[in-house]
Amino acid sequence: MSAIAKPVERLIEAFSRLPGVGPKTASRFTFFLLRGSDNLSVELAEALQQLHTDVVTCQQCYNIADESPCAICGDSLRDATTICVVEEPLDVVALERTHAYHGLYHVLHGAISPADNIFPDDLRIRELVRRLEAAPVEELILATNPNLEGEATAAYIQRQLAGKKVRVTRLARGLPVGGDLEYADALTLSRALAERQTA
Amino acid sequence: MSAIAKPVERLIEAFSRLPGVGPKTASRFTFFLLRGSDNLSVELAEALQQLHTDVVTCQQCYNIADESPCAICGDSLRDATTICVVEEPLDVVALERTHAYHGLYHVLHGAISPADNIFPDDLRIRELVRRLEAAPVEELILATNPNLEGEATAAYIQRQLAGKKVRVTRLARGLPVGGDLEYADALTLSRALAERQTA
Numbered sequence: 001m002s003a004i005a006k007p008v009e010r011l012i013e014a015f016s017r018l019p020g021v022g023p024k025t026a027s028r029f030t031f032f033l034l035r036g037s038d039n040l041s042v043e044l045a046e047a048l049q050q051l052h053t054d055v056v057t058c059q060q061c062y063n064i065a066d067e068s069p070c071a072i073c074g075d076s077l078r079d080a081t082t083i084c085v086v087e088e089p090l091d092v093v094a095l096e097r098t099h100a101y102h103g104l105y106h107v108l109h110g111a112i113s114p115a116d117n118i119f120p121d122d123l124r125i126r127e128l129v130r131r132l133e134a135a136p137v138e139e140l141i142l143a144t145n146p147n148l149e150g151e152a153t154a155a156y157i158q159r160q161l162a163g164k165k166v167r168v169t170r171l172a173r174g175l176p177v178g179g180d181l182e183y184a185d186a187l188t189l190s191r192a193l194a195e196r197q198t199a
Numbered sequence: 200m201s202a203i204a205k206p207v208e209r210l211i212e213a214f215s216r217l218p219g220v221g222p223k224t225a226s227r228f229t230f231f232l233l234r235g236s237d238n239l240s241v242e243l244a245e246a247l248q249q250l251h252t253d254v255v256t257c258q259q260c261y262n263i264a265d266e267s268p269c270a271i272c273g274d275s276l277r278d279a280t281t282i283c284v285v286e287e288p289l290d291v292v293a294l295e296r297t298h299a300y301h302g303l304y305h306v307l308h309g310a311i312s313p314a315d316n317i318f319p320d321d322l323r324i325r326e327l328v329r330r331l332e333a334a335p336v337e338e339l340i341l342a343t344n345p346n347l348e349g350e351a352t353a354a355y356i357q358r359q360l361a362g363k364k365v366r367v368t369r370l371a372r373g374l375p376v377g378g379d380l381e382y383a384d385a386l387t388l389s390r391a392l393a394e395r396q397t398a
Binding site: 015109 | 234
C-alpha cells in the first residue's frame with residue numbers, strides 16, 4: 001500500500017525524467033499542480049500534446065517551426081547569401097534576440113561528440129553541404145558553441161568545405177560584455193588578447 | 200515574426216509557471232522533449248490529465264488519494280487512536296517511508312501564515328477538531344514543520360483543543376542523524392541541549 005495516489009505517483013515519475021529534475025523537484029511540481037486552482041496542469045497537458053503534432057522541422061534549415069519552410073527561410077527580406085550554422089534551435093532564438101543578424105540559419109541538432117556517440121552523420125552536416133551546392137552562399141558563419149565539441153564540429157565542417165568558394169567565419173571569442181577581467185578564465189583572456197582590435 | 204514555433208513557445212510558457220522554473224529551464228525541458236524519440240511528452244500529458252480527474256481528497260484525513268476513505272484511513276490494521284497532523288501530503292509520504300508510524304493522519308494543506316494570507320479557516324483545522332469529537336483519539340502528534348509557520352499552526356491547534364481529553368505531542372527537535380555538530384545552527388543545538396536524554 002502506498003501513501004501516495006497512483007496518478008500522483010505517475011506524474012512524479014514522469015516529471016523526474018526531465019533533465020536536472022530529481023524525485024524531490026518532481027514532487028514539488030506535482031503538488032504545486034495539485035494545489036493549484038488554476039488550469040496550469042490542463043494547459044501543460046495540451047501544450048505537451050501539441051508539441052509533437054503541431055511542430056515540424058523546416059526542410060531547408062532544420063529549425064523547429066510551425067511550417068516548412070519556416071518563417072525565417074520563407075522571409076524574402078532576409079539575406080539568403082549568409083548562413084549561420086548553429087547546434088540547437090535555442091541558438092537561433094538567442095541570435096534572433098540580438099536583432100543583429102539578418103541572414104538564414106542551419107541547425108545541426110547537436111555537435112560531434114564521440115564520447116556521447118554523436119558522429120558527423122548524426123548531424124545535419126550533409127544537408128548543409130548539399131544546401132551550399134544548391135544555392136549561391138557567400139558567407140557561412142560557424143556559430144557552434146565555444147567548447148570542445150563545438151570547435152570539433154566547426155573544424156569538421158570547415159574540412160568538408162575545403163575548395164568550395166564560400167567565406168567561412170566564426171563568432172568572435174573574447175571577454176563577455178559587462179564581465180569582469182579578473183574573473184575571465186585564462187583561455188578566454190588569451191583569445192581576447194590575441195584577437196585584440198584597434199580602438 | 201518569432202524564431203520559435205508557437206507550440207514550443209506555449210510549452211515553454213507553461214513550464215515556466217512551475218515553481219523554481221525560469222524561462223531557461225523551461226526551454227531546456229521543452230527542447231529535451233522535442234529531441235526525445237521516446238514518448239515522455241505523451242506520458243507527461245496523460246499523467247497531467249489524470250491528475251485532477253482521478254485523484255480525490257480523503258474525506259477523513261484530507262490526504263490526496265485514489266479513493267475516499269484513503270488506503271490508510273481504510274486500513275483496519277492501523278491504530279485509529281493516534282492521529283498525526285501534517286501540513287502537506289508530501290509529509291505523509293515522508294512519514295510512511297520511516298515505517299515507524301502506524302496511526303492515522305490529518306493533512307492541514309498548509310500552515311498559518313498571515314503574510315501569505317493563510318489563516319486558520321483556510322486549513323483543515325475545524326475538520327480536525329470535529330474528527331476528535333466524533334471518534335475516541337488518545338494521541339495527537341503535531342508534526343507541522345519546525346519553522347515559524349509550523350510552530351504557530353501547532354500552537355493554534357493546541358489552543359483549540361484546550362480542555363479536550365487528548366494527549367498532544369510534537370516531534371522531537373534536535374540534531375539530524377548523520378549531521379555534524381559544528382554545522383548545526385544555534386537554535387537546533389540549543390533545542391538538542393534542552394531536550395537531551397539519558398544515554
